Amino acid sequence: MRFEQFLIGNAARHAAKTALITDRRRLSYGEFDDLSNRLAAALVKAGVRRNDRVLVFMDNCWEAAVSVFAILKAGATFSPINASTKADKLAYIITDCEAAAILTQAKLMPTVTDAQTQSGKASIVVGSTAAPNGQTPAGAIPFDALLSQEAAPVSHGGIDVDLAMLIYTSGSTGRPKGVMMTHRNIDAASESITTYLRNQPDDIILNVLPLAFDYGLYQLLMVIRLGATLVLEKSFAFPHAIFERIHEERVTGFPLVPTMAAMILQMRDLEPGFLPSLRYLSNTAAALPPPHIARLRELFPGARLYSMYGLTECKRCTYLPPEELDRRPGSVGIAIPNTEAFVVDDEGSRVPPGVAGELVIRGPHVMQGYWRNDAATERMLRPGPNPWEKVLYTGDLFKTDEEGFLYFVGRKDDIIKTRGEKVAPKEVETVLHAHPGIAEAVVVGVADPVLGHAIAALVVRSDPGLTDKDIIRHCTRHLEDFMVPKIVEFRTELPKTDTGKVSRRLAAETMEPAQ
Amino acid sequence: MTETIKDKVRAFVIENFLFGDTSYDLADTASLIENDIIDSTGVLELVAFIEDQFGIAMADSDIVPANLDSLSRISAFIETKVGAPVTA
Numbered sequence: 171m172r173f174e175q176f177l178i179g180n181a182a183r184h185a186a187k188t189a190l191i192t193d194r195r196r197l198s199y200g201e202f203d204d205l206s207n208r209l210a211a212a213l214v215k216a217g218v219r220r221n222d223r224v225l226v227f228m229d230n231c232w233e234a235a236v237s238v239f240a241i242l243k244a245g246a247t248f249s250p251i252n253a254s255t256k257a258d259k260l261a262y263i264i265t266d267c268e269a270a271a272i273l274t275q276a277k278l279m280p281t282v283t284d285a286q287t288q289s290g291k292a293s294i295v296v297g298s299t300a301a302p303n304g305q306t307p308a309g310a311i312p313f314d315a316l317l318s319q320e321a322a323p324v325s326h327g328g329i330d331v332d333l334a335m336l337i338y339t340s341g342s343t344g345r346p347k348g349v350m351m352t353h354r355n356i357d358a359a360s361e362s363i364t365t366y367l368r369n370q371p372d373d374i375i376l377n378v379l380p381l382a383f384d385y386g387l388y389q390l391l392m393v394i395r396l397g398a399t400l401v402l403e404k405s406f407a408f409p410h411a412i413f414e415r416i417h418e419e420r421v422t423g424f425p426l427v428p429t430m431a432a433m434i435l436q437m438r439d440l441e442p443g444f445l446p447s448l449r450y451l452s453n454t455a456a457a458l459p460p461p462h463i464a465r466l467r468e469l470f471p472g473a474r475l476y477s478m479y480g481l482t483e484c485k486r487c488t489y490l491p492p493e494e495l496d497r498r499p500g501s502v503g504i505a506i507p508n509t510e511a512f513v514v515d516d517e518g519s520r521v522p523p524g525v526a527g528e529l530v531i532r533g534p535h536v537m538q539g540y541w542r543n544d545a546a547t548e549r550m551l552r553p554g555p556n557p558w559e560k561v562l563y564t565g566d567l568f569k570t571d572e573e574g575f576l577y578f579v580g581r582k583d584d585i586i587k588t589r590g591e592k593v594a595p596k597e598v599e600t601v602l603h604a605h606p607g608i609a610e611a612v613v614v615g616v617a618d619p620v621l622g623h624a625i626a627a628l629v630v631r632s633d634p635g636l637t638d639k640d641i642i643r644h645c646t647r648h649l650e651d652f653m654v655p656k657i658v659e660f661r662t663e664l665p666k667t668d669t670g671k672v673s674r675r676l677a678a679e680t681m682e683p684a685q
Numbered sequence: 686m687t688e689t690i691k692d693k694v695r696a697f698v699i700e701n702f703l704f705g706d707t708s709y710d711l712a713d714t715a716s717l718i719e720n721d722i723i724d725s726t727g728v729l730e731l732v733a734f735i736e737d738q739f740g741i742a743m744a745d746s747d748i749v750p751a752n753l754d755s756l757s758r759i760s761a762f763i764e765t766k767v768g769a770p771v772t773a
Contacts, residue, residue, distance in 0.1 A: 253721075254721060277719075405724065406725050407724060408753070408754075409745070410746055411750060429726070436729070438745055439745040620729070621726065639700075640704075642704045643703075643704040651724060
């Protein structure tokens, strides 16, 4: 089934029920369905065709949620882009996926315009929300105008093996890769996740994670699938304010990443049981330290706590049933329902318990591959047990205990996880090397109590006047916020292997954990 | 004397969140979050700065946008908390 059918079905069943709550607007299922029909028809009128790629370059706002479903209703493929993406990367993505249109916000329009110029795609269709003064930026169709005409559903002829979304991840070569997911993929993943979370249509989920991050995006997808309610917030910068929202809206589900858990644990005045409406909390991206798990359980005694693990290429791999948490707090659990997860050696044979190997994932949630990148696809997707299928080699090292519960050991490559997001050091190094005052640079992750890992840059200067602030400022102009180094250290030379190659491993060994 | 607090706060924000970029046109009333100047970890740094620099103990309920989401709001919050304008 195509994924937009969940919205259409739930709107038909309970049009008046609240689907989405943001600070500016509440949308019922009926309104959400109607607005996405209008936008879908307007996109088609503007030239968007079945299977075209349309970028959603917005922060967490109701327009982004409506855009995602409108693009599907137009028969097209949506690609959510982090709102802190800079023009050069956006230009790369526009060119890479041959975007047919971009839906954005007034505050991001300068980046869009710059990216259009860089990519030579000035004629691409752009829809933008209005600025606070009511003006729509030059070069864009007003978002309001795209919603102004009542419209019947678009008849696009699409089926569920069509591409539903293209979600870009940091690539080890320094270039982002588009993970291809069909409607069937996201149907399978969201069905599995809502099953083990025991979600109900009366769930109210509060999401602060970016919709461009698959963990955040799936909160929207799961809610619409369930006919439940999403409270969409822009960030967790002010936890107390978020807790007030949880209280006011009687929120039942609260997805976390370890950085948010660390921030909660730094708060001083929290009383156990202060948010009684919560039924569950979930954590993914990296395992929580056992003391954090213990404290969260103390603060939220009535809520189930899920430790989970996944990667964009299959959305989610594993979850730990909450009742196992006391026995195996360090485990990220077992394969999610209707999928398999197993650990193999370098030859692809399964290893016994206790032996580390690469985690392999099998199931209907596994991506179709990377957009127009066969070499990268072949590394990740390899022949499975049947001639018609591929399985996902995650690049993550795991081991199991005697009962088959999985434990994360490390990465096979140098990917850094910071604030729950993956960062390829190469992508940051490419930006550093583009600075005229930098001779050489290497990027590593340093353990950090709040970020999980902090991005650290070891730099050899060619301009002796260059400061750490200069370098960070340079990075903020070219990288998403979470990729910008937190630590810059100057060196006279970088650690190298015997063959003279700069070694990230040796570089990491020279760094002390961040305080 | 109010300017002293606001100047200190502005200097801290420019140094730590704009990485010394004084060319950024940072209005006193501009939202630091909406303009992507600070993020979640930035708020933690800002709280540590206010506590250390002005000797204020911030309760969880003080750490909200109404008190911290612009230079004006931060300065006003500090003034209220210290009871009198700080001159040092």
